[in-house]
Amino acid sequence: MGSSSQIKEFFKNQTVFLTGGSGFLGKILIEKLLRECEDIKKIYVLIRPKKEKTPEQRFQDLFSYPCFDLLKSKHINPLQKVSLVHGDCNEPFLGLTEQDVAILLKETTCVIHAAANVKFDQPLKEAAYYVRATRDLLELAKKMLNLRVFVFVSTAFSNCVHSHITEQFYEPPMKPEKLLQLVDILDDDTLQAITPQFLNTWPNTYVYTKSISENLIKTIGADLPITIVRPAIVISTIAEPMPGWIDNFYGVVGISAGAALGVIRSMNANPNSRAQLVPVDYVSNCVLAAAWKRENSVTTTIYNFVGHENNQITWGQYMKVIEQQGWKVPSEKVLWYFWFKVRKNRLWHKFCVFFLHTVTAYMVDFVLLCLRRPTLAVEKYRRLNTTLDLLAYFGMKSWKFDDRNVMELWNDMNDADKIQFCFNMENIDFIDYGYHLVRGARSYLFNESLDTIPKAERRLRVLCVAHYTLLGVFWYILFKFIMFFVSLFF
Numbered sequence: 235m236g237s238s239s240q241i242k243e244f245f246k247n248q249t250v251f252l253t254g255g256s257g258f259l260g261k262i263l264i265e266k267l268l269r270e271c272e273d274i275k276k277i278y279v280l281i282r283p284k285k286e287k288t289p290e291q292r293f294q295d296l297f298s299y300p301c302f303d304l305l306k307s308k309h310i311n312p313l314q315k316v317s318l319v320h321g322d323c324n325e326p327f328l329g330l331t332e333q334d335v336a337i338l339l340k341e342t343t344c345v346i347h348a349a350a351n352v353k354f355d356q357p358l359k360e361a362a363y364y365v366r367a368t369r370d371l372l373e374l375a376k377k378m379l380n381l382r383v384f385v386f387v388s389t390a391f392s393n394c395v396h397s398h399i400t401e402q403f404y405e406p407p408m409k410p411e412k413l414l415q416l417v418d419i420l421d422d423d424t425l426q427a428i429t430p431q432f433l434n435t436w437p438n439t440y441v442y443t444k445s446i447s448e449n450l451i452k453t454i455g456a457d458l459p460i461t462i463v464r465p466a467i468v469i470s471t472i473a474e475p476m477p478g479w480i481d482n483f484y485g486v487v488g489i490s491a492g493a494a495l496g497v498i499r500s501m502n503a504n505p506n507s508r509a510q511l512v513p514v515d516y517v518s519n520c521v522l523a524a525a526w527k528r529e530n531s532v533t534t535t536i537y538n539f540v541g542h543e544n545n546q547i548t549w550g551q552y553m554k555v556i557e558q559q560g561w562k563v564p565s566e567k568v569l570w571y572f573w574f575k576v577r578k579n580r581l582w583h584k585f586c587v588f589f590l591h592t593v594t595a596y597m598v599d600f601v602l603l604c605l606r607r608p609t610l611a612v613e614k615y616r617r618l619n620t621t622l623d624l625l626a627y628f629g630m631k632s633w634k635f636d637d638r639n640v641m642e643l644w645n646d647m648n649d650a651d652k653i654q655f656c657f658n659m660e661n662i663d664f665i666d667y668g669y670h671l672v673r674g675a676r677s678y679l680f681n682e683s684l685d686t687i688p689k690a691e692r693r694l695r696v697l698c699v700a701h702y703t704l705l706g707v708f709w710y711i712l713f714k715f716i717m718f719f720v721s722l723f724f
């Protein structure tokens with residue numbers, strides 16, 4: 235008889251308090267806990283009001299995402315075990331009511347703190363709220379009567395100013411209390427003006443404040459059963475609940491989708507640098523495994539959840555996979571032929587962005603203006619170009635990550651857990667995964683059904699012919715132009 239899952243056993247009768255449950259990773263965590271750990275007692279999910287929707291409305295909406303379809307097909311009703319907790323990390327003590335605090339302190343046995351604003355260009359004041367939320371949640375955790383584990387979801391880039399990132403704590407760029415005092419004292423304009431001085435060599439406020447939050451884990455969390463999971467760049471599911479599921483256009487996903495649609499044509503990255511991409515379901519499994527493991531360890535363990543040393547993909551290879559798989563499952567929304575390059579030289583990239591993005595955007599808006607239609611391309615490309623700039627740091631640099639703790643965690647898992655909570659990055663077939671990434675983006679981001687693929691293929695072929703015809707005409711005109719000037723002088 236095979237062994238039974240130790241992770242499932244760990245979550246038996248447990249009550250989880252999850253922040254970030256309405257997010258990309260959070261949804262997968264909830265789904266996995268409900269589907270795989272059927273004996274879990276309760277999951278409290280912190281949700282804030284947003285975009286004129288109440289937490290109640292957002293809580294109902296949460297379970298309409300396709301990632302919960304498998305659960306529903308198994309007749310598991312998420313509402314039986316998942317409960318809403320009103321709250322907002324931008325408020326002191328996460329904006330929790332006294333009653334909710336009392337319930338959480340009494341019932342919670344496991345905290346998974348995954349809430350964050352993953353925008354790289356958020357103002358420092360806003361990013362600092364998440365430091366305060368982490369501090370306040372740690373203070374609450376200290377009072378939790380039955381706490382078995384606290385998992386903090388950080389990022390592999392929380393210490394990205396170092397080129398070799400170990401699974402250790404690092405000195406933060408600023409002490410947490412000092413940051414919180416500064417954002418309290420300084421007005422928004424002053425803070426905004428001096429943010430570059432604070433950041434110094436740090437690329438953005440997101441990683442800067444994640445690093446500071448990690449310091450809180452080290453100090454305030456020293457006596458807690460705490461563990462940190464630092465995932466790299468989180469992208470679509472590889473396997474569960476279905477391959478290719480995704481709910482957002484952040485960063486790399488947005489760029490890949492934009493490239494596949496033919497609207498993004500350049501990315502400033504080193505084609506030979508490793509693209510540290512990890513599937514969201516593997517991140518979720520690693521978080522749950524880390525929670526299980528923490529109970530039997532005496533110290534805080536940090537897990538750098540990154541690509542496997544023997545199975546890496548570079549930015550150049552990744553974009554090639556997207557291009558190739560884009561031919562197999564093209565989108566109906568494709569606007570132009572895939573004409574994209576990863577460019578290492580920043581000046582050359584900027585030049586290409588100017589001609590291939592900005593000039594194109596003005597031409598499109600000019601046509602729209604003539605047709606008396608609302609213009610949109612200049613604004614959309616402006617935002618795309620900003621995203622490309624924000625990501626350039628991560629595309630250009632290469633890091634050496636230690637992931638010995640992740641390897642040990644994997645080796646400590648029994649066979650049942652290795653199957654049910656797989657996060658083995660060594661076995662990923664990036665070509666196959668790339669197919670699911672593109673197919674998933676088509677289904678879950680663009681809401682296109684698979685029977686429209688033949689139509690999209692025809693469209694892509696026409697655009698391919700149009701692209702090369704236009705390119706031929708361009709080079710012909712350029713050649714004639716040069717010949718004309720040459721003939722003037724010789």
Ligand SMILES: NC(=O)c1ccc[n+]([C@@H]2O[C@H](COP(=O)([O-])OP(=O)(O)OC[C@H]3O[C@@H](n4cnc5c(N)ncnc54)[C@H](OP(=O)(O)O)[C@@H]3O)[C@@H](O)[C@H]2O)c1
Nearest residue numbers: 254255256257258259322323324348349350389465467468
């Ligand atoms: N995505 C990545 O590539 C990546 C890489 C490394 C690490 N991580 C980490 O993984 C975790 C989950 O990220 P994700 O990819 O799932 O991002 P996400 O989809 O943007 O989810 C973020 C979650 O945090 C919640 N949140 C943000 N601000 C909040 C606030 N003020 N109050 C309450 N909840 C708030 C969001 O709630 P709303 O729905 O209300 O916004 C959402 O549930 C984060 O800690 C992130 O730093 C992500």
